Amino acid sequence: MHQAIQIAVGGLLQGCIFGLLALGFSLIYRVTAAVNLAQGAFCIFAALVTSSCEQAFGMPVMIAGLVGVAATAALSALLGAAVFVPGLARLPGSTMFILTVGLLTILQGASLVVWGSQSYTLTTFSGERPISLLGISIPTQGLWLIGVTIVITSALALLLARTRMGRAFRACAENPLAANLMGIGVRRMQLLSFVLAAVIGGIAGIVIGPITSFQFDTGGMYTMFGFIAAVIGGIGSPLGAVVGGLCLGLATQFAAAYMSSLFSNALALSLLLVILIWRPSGIFSSGPARRQDVRDEPRIHRAVIRLGLRRGLLLSAVAAAGLLGALPWGLQSGGLMSSVVITAILFLAVIGLDVLMGFAGQVSLGQGGFMAIGGYTASILAVRYDVPPLVGTLAGIALSLVCALILGIGAMRLRGLYLAIATLAFGLLVDSLTVGLENLTGGPSGLVGIPSFSLGGFVFDTPLRNFYLIAAILVVILTVLTAGMRGGFGRALLAVRADPLAAAALGVDVRRYKIGAFCICAALGSLAGSLYGFYFHFLSPEMVGTPISFQMLAMLVIGGEGTLFGPLCGVALITLLPTIFQPLAQYKTMGSGLLLILCALYLPSGIFGTAITWLMRMRPERGGVLAVRRSTP
């Protein structure tokens, strides 16, 4: 009993952490109906600044914390005014999501450059000695944490429910156009909510700082748990955020104590998936469901580029020839050849994402999870049971398809960004399983001794052979997909993307097409994962984890959504450039974040799409062959 209470206290503290992290998500969603995935990065930024002030200038932690919060406010005001608010005005919801992934990436990259990759902690606010209450010990920082959570939550709840500004916030989310006509400065409110959320996040980061250590990329983790807590509680409501946080905290702590700490995350994520399907608007929903589908419609402005069939064949031939042309150059240095193979494998996975996002308009944050399923299934079968690689690969694809179907059927009936949330949870779940099932997957240190891919006795054991294998697969898949996307399937997907309601009214079975696209996405991810394992002879969780999912999103948007070939530009840019210019490696994260933001804001059809559009402008007489369709309503 005593032990259970002690665990409950631990869960309560953990829950306060999650709740504090979730508050920012709820606030921003309440005002803008967008999810800001950079939220966690602001927490870490504030904590890092505080830590520097403490160490470099010897400030007491409270003063340093104030500096940290002020710096966070300034930074968020800058980023909000330059990126987030302009994005809201012109991007559809799914691209906004990706824009904030860009913000997260750039903040993490910048933190890496400034603060390096070591981990930091802050000093506790009032001494290290825990307080003992009825035999239960509570660290003093825990009391701070609980106090801060209560104060911020009630203040925010009061602000939203009782004040004029709260009502204006609500109006902005409901209908920005009408809010503008009522004389509410919508952009100002959006910026205000962004900064306020960052400040809350900053305070959270500083209060949590003494309890857990943090480093440049901890923000991603904070983002995920905060987001998950917000969704469990019902995004948009401050009380819901805290309740969601507490549920999550208690669940993980009890799971860690009574089952295994490795599975505590898995349990939390399963909880999220169950809640998503059972009660999509969360435990506390903030008013009636928002009609995201309708809101998005006028903001779809992306050019969708469709290539003629023959032209598509030609282009895939050109792409293949281009890759082959790079070979002799790559042969001189093994490292580069290897990067080219990695590029080709990742390209395969990103093509899958493109079908889902560029054509069906759904966001998946779990492509890494499918790579993991494909990779681990094929590798484990090959290493432990001597199953031929081809069979293992197919088994991986089959397993991925099953997961995609379950996830898709559960999430597709929900609107808006629920597939994104569900796939995020799925990806994290797979992450925790690959780490946790040590006997099977080798755990965090990875699975070794994976054989090379082989087909009927022919072993693809050199980078060059692997390259030919993957190039052949790419040519086949690109040809099939180009034909498919040009035909009825692609047209139906575009209709689904542009307006699901209208598409349904025209007789398109929206769910089937969305799930179909998701299955293609999952199968390609899985295939890429298997090839990854066979190529490296080694597979570890961070090679196919959630950060990779985010990276692939960036590659897709940079290359160009809805273009099939475009992602190659994005993948190559992010994979090859740091290899060619070694000193750049440190800036890789920041650079890809910056590129992602610039592309999302200014090149909605990516580098490839923009290039094609330019080429066509230069040769108007060819417009008939390479038809560009602007999906402006």
Place this chain on the structure above:
Amino acid sequence: MLELRNLSAGYGGRPVIHGIDLDVKAGEIVALVGANGAGKSTLAKALSGLLPCLGGTIRFRGQPITALSPADRVREGLIHVPEGRQIFVGLTVEQNLELGAYLRRADASRNEIEQGLTAVYARFPVLGDRATGIAGNLSGGQQQMLAIARGLMARPQLLILDEPSLGLSPSLVKEVFQLIASLREQGLAILLAEQNARMSLAIADRGYVIENGRVALSGNAVDLVASEDIAARYLGIGAVGHAGRFDAAIHDRLVAAIRRQT
């Protein structure tokens, strides 16, 4: 009260309305008539500041307001009730109305707002009955009432109504037009953009006919109704009648096609 001189506005830097000159005097109803896509809503949005002006000036009550934000224009008493209702569907009827008085909340007392609400409920009893209901559950016509009522909550000097009769049944349309006429009695100036040209010209003092983003014709409402050209094009009555209207459309398209060819 409102003077537009040589006003141009549009989307993404490309003008849709060009060099519009238009006046609305105090206590006057001015009708804006034009085919689909003529630019009526664009003009309304430019007036309320939702769209930036690409050229020309807007003066309201003697002051230039071309550079003012939408909020400042609301503060001046220029209220735009947009096309397609645009109510806050997730909020209650009363919250919608209170948001209409958002800027007044800063200086007006709670009491004044209450008075405004009472006045609105007296005028629109349906809204009073459903004050605590979710606005999204109102019928289309009731939502239109709510949109107009929300505009009135801001104490407008000039009310810009964009398609107030859109999607309403004939009896409701009549009611809305009666309402508009009664608003003028209270000294409000009204700019009315409508597809229903006959009805709007019937209650208007003056009218402007917009074609392809330009003022094609303007004058007293009575004269406009009497003019054969308008009657044929927008009212579907007069010398040419229905068939003639159809022919006119085909003729226009042919001329345009021929022009493009040469």
